[in-house]
Amino acid sequence: xxxxxxxxxxxxxxxxxxxxxxxxxxxxxxxxxxxxxxxxxxxxxxxxxxxxxxxxxxxxxxxxxxxxxxxxxxxxxxxxxxxxxxxxxxxxxxxxxxxxxxxxxxxxxxxxxxxxxxxxxxxxxxxxxxxxxxxxxxxxxxxxxxxxxxxxxxxxxxxxxxxxxxxxxxxxxxxxxxxxxxxxxxxxxxxxxxxxxxxxxxxxxxxxxxxxxxxxxxxxxxxxxxxxxxxxxxxxxxxxxxxxxxxxxxxxxxxx
Amino acid sequence: xxxxxxxxxxxxxxxxxxxxxxxxxxxxxxxxxxxxxxxxxxxxxxxxxxxxxxxxxxxxxxxxxxxxxxxxxxxxxxxxxxxxxxxxxxxxxxxxxxxxxxxxxxxxxxxxxxxxxxxxxxxxxxxxxxxxxxxxxxxxxxxxxxxxxxxxx
Numbered sequence: 317x318x319x320x321x322x323x324x325x326x327x328x329x330x331x332x333x334x335x336x337x338x339x340x341x342x343x344x345x346x347x348x349x350x351x352x353x354x355x356x357x358x359x360x361x362x363x364x365x366x367x368x369x370x371x372x373x374x375x376x377x378x379x380x381x382x383x384x385x386x387x388x389x390x391x392x393x394x395x396x397x398x399x400x401x402x403x404x405x406x407x408x409x410x411x412x413x414x415x416x417x418x419x420x421x422x423x424x425x426x427x428x429x430x431x432x433x434x435x436x437x438x439x440x441x442x443x444x445x446x447x448x449x450x451x452x453x454x455x456x457x458x459x460x461x462x463x464x465x466x467x468x469x470x471x472x473x474x475x476x477x478x479x480x481x482x483x484x485x486x487x488x489x490x491x492x493x494x495x496x497x498x499x500x501x502x503x504x505x506x507x508x509x510x511x512x513x514x515x516x517x518x519x520x521x522x523x524x525x526x527x528x529x530x531x532x533x534x535x536x537x538x539x540x541x542x543x544x545x546x547x548x549x550x551x552x553x554x555x556x557x558x559x560x561x562x563x564x565x566x567x568x569x570x571x572x
Numbered sequence: 573x574x575x576x577x578x579x580x581x582x583x584x585x586x587x588x589x590x591x592x593x594x595x596x597x598x599x600x601x602x603x604x605x606x607x608x609x610x611x612x613x614x615x616x617x618x619x620x621x622x623x624x625x626x627x628x629x630x631x632x633x634x635x636x637x638x639x640x641x642x643x644x645x646x647x648x649x650x651x652x653x654x655x656x657x658x659x660x661x662x663x664x665x666x667x668x669x670x671x672x673x674x675x676x677x678x679x680x681x682x683x684x685x686x687x688x689x690x691x692x693x694x695x696x697x698x699x700x701x702x703x704x705x706x707x708x709x710x711x712x713x714x715x716x717x718x719x720x721x722x723x724x725x
Contacts, residue, residue, distance in 0.1 A: 358701050358703075358709075359699060359700060359701040362701040362705045364624075365622070365624035365625075365626070366622060366623060366624045367624070369620075369624025370623050372623070372624075373623060373653070440654075443654075444654035447653075447656050448620075448623055448653050448657075449623060451725050452623065452725075455723075458700070459700050459701075
């Protein structure tokens with residue numbers, strides 16, 4: 317049994333996990349039907365599907381821990397911006413395909429490392445969800461890394477677009493590794509890894525792929541943050557939610 | 573009614589087709605993890621193939637319907653996440669049926685050894701993702717036919 321404060325920290329942690337996959341899953345689903353080629357369209361839609369599936373497991377567990385009678389659907393469809401705990405990077409607009417795939421790669425490399433660590437969590441439910449999800453993150457990462465290399469080391473135009481995307485996204489990556497009191501409490505119990513410990517392996521993985529893609533790692537270490545702590549989101553999250561939640565807002569409890 | 577034995581029930585479940593790939597059964601797919609009697613209630617543990625697989629709820633419905641059709645009324649389906657599903661659980665019968673149907677079965681090599689249509693070994697990957705999350709899109713360079721490869725996870 318965990319005490320009330322422990323429950324609150326665990327709930328917060330599960331929201332951080334589930335909101336990342338929910339918001340990114342929704343973002344990349346926006347490509348469905350209009351990606352540059354059919355194969356990429358299907359690949360993005362399938363990745364979105366995996367991420368939404370993982371969301372159901374994380375938010376399903378979050379709802380149980382909260383114990384307030386809410387379901388995973390309630391958490392996804394009826395919370396407003398200030399209650400979301402995703403990192404800012406995943407709510408950024410897709411922009412072009414290159415930017416979408418660069419963000420996917422930067423996230424997948426983080427997600428894979430995080431889920432690998434979570435598969436050894438002292439919380440058995442988190443461990444089993446992570447063990448399931450890491451199998452999917454593995455092929456997400458294979459594919460996004462492959463695409464980043466193909467486009468980075470592609471034509472002068474694709475190279476330039478990928479470098480621009482990397483420069484734009486880089487300041488959003490540090491948020492993945494910045495822990496707070498919630499993380500410290502959960503890490504002390506062996507429930508999650510210390511976010512800071514995920515940084516070095518991530519940087520090694522990312523640097524190797526970006527070097528192969530002939531892209532230059534930005535040196536600026538300015539960090540946009542506030543999403544995973546709930547302090548502030550970008551203006552983009554509200555726009556996503558209006559699209560994602562409108563049906564449940566307009567027709568409460570609608571089912572099909 | 574007399575409680576049917578577990579082996580009989582496994583046989584019934586082996587007649588429930590996978591909704592996406594109807595030539596194989598849910599048992600062939602390896603997603604039925606456990607069938608046990610808990611008193612007078614039959615408990616069936618099912619594991620999802622992929623966490624976002626949209627067929628999951630249909631599979632649950634089909635399993636329950638099949639059991640009700642056999643006269644069972646007290647049925648409990650439960651989701652079992654751990655250990656996570658792996659293509660190693662696909663039965664040999666299932667793999668053979670997949671190939672006959674035109675879907676290359678999963679292979680430890682990470683790709684199909686041959687085209688399921690013409691058996692040529694001259695094949696190449698088109699995309700890691702095919703018509704469903706569990707399949708990749710390949711093509712044969714001999715007969716030029718595209719085909720699905722059931723991914724190994």
